[in-house]
Amino acid sequence: MKRGRITGQAKLAGVLGHPVSHSLSPVLHNYWLEQRNIDGAYVPLPVRPEQFAIAVRGLQAAGFRGANVTIPHKEAAFALVDEPDLAARLSGSVNTLVFSEDGRIQGSSTDGFGFLESLTADGVDLTHLRQQGPALLFGAGGAARSIATALLEQGFSVIISNRTEPRAHALVKDLSQAWEEHTGNSAPDLSVQPWATPESVSGDISLLVNTTSLGMSGGPDTAWMPDLAHASENLVVCDIVYIPRETPLLKAATQRGLVAVGGLGMLLHQARPGFRAWFGTETTVDAATIDYVSDAL
């Protein structure tokens, strides 16, 4: 594919991270820019934590439209923004910055949106699913928090199970507090289930999400696998891991005839709100986009 011309009016954005060389965001955004023939560019920005605030101000001063923020800057980004959206306030983190013309910085957390969109794109009916039973999330890190928030907003009951149980309780306490503070609603339906090996998935669970690095290439070297023997035949199984595309958990789900959704869709869909804000155009995650990004994995 031919690279479009970048002129003096080019719209600029990028991704701040440390390290950032592994990020797929430049591949994805520049693909969308080329496809849509937009005069713009999206660049990787390796920035040390102690330089984060100054780098953001520098981008703003240099006329960038905004930026994505990845590990380890998501919490620092939240602290820096003037206008965090609800998902950002609930998660305490920001992955998308938009610089307004009046000098203010808008921040959003789009991981939860990306997760829900990828499920919907794979044909999952969320309304129907939440009526069937609670969602069970493995893990209690930043990804679990974003996904739990998004599911609670959709009306799901959410159960968190984490190897380090106090971390699961901390997530529940913290998110419940933020939820009451920012939504004005009473405590969400969020609880903890002990971590056991193998994790047994009971028949009332409608949605199972692995938010840990278990099953990832180069991740923890363990044969971890939840026991799906008692799971509902309508269970939807998701893994936010996207390398490999088909994780052991997704394979096991497919073998049982369950709907299995991998992590690449979440990664691609979470990028859409930023692209729209910076470059003024909607995007789609079609088969060609998935193939293009998969080639870069």
Ligand code: ATR
């Ligand atoms: P992220 O922000 O991407 O969610 P994180 O905060 O580092 O990343 O969280 C990683 C998750 O993977 C945690 O839930 C972690 O469990 P602990 O809180 O017990 O550390 C989980 N995880 C990582 N390695 C694991 C392993 N070998 N077994 C079980 N869980 C593991």
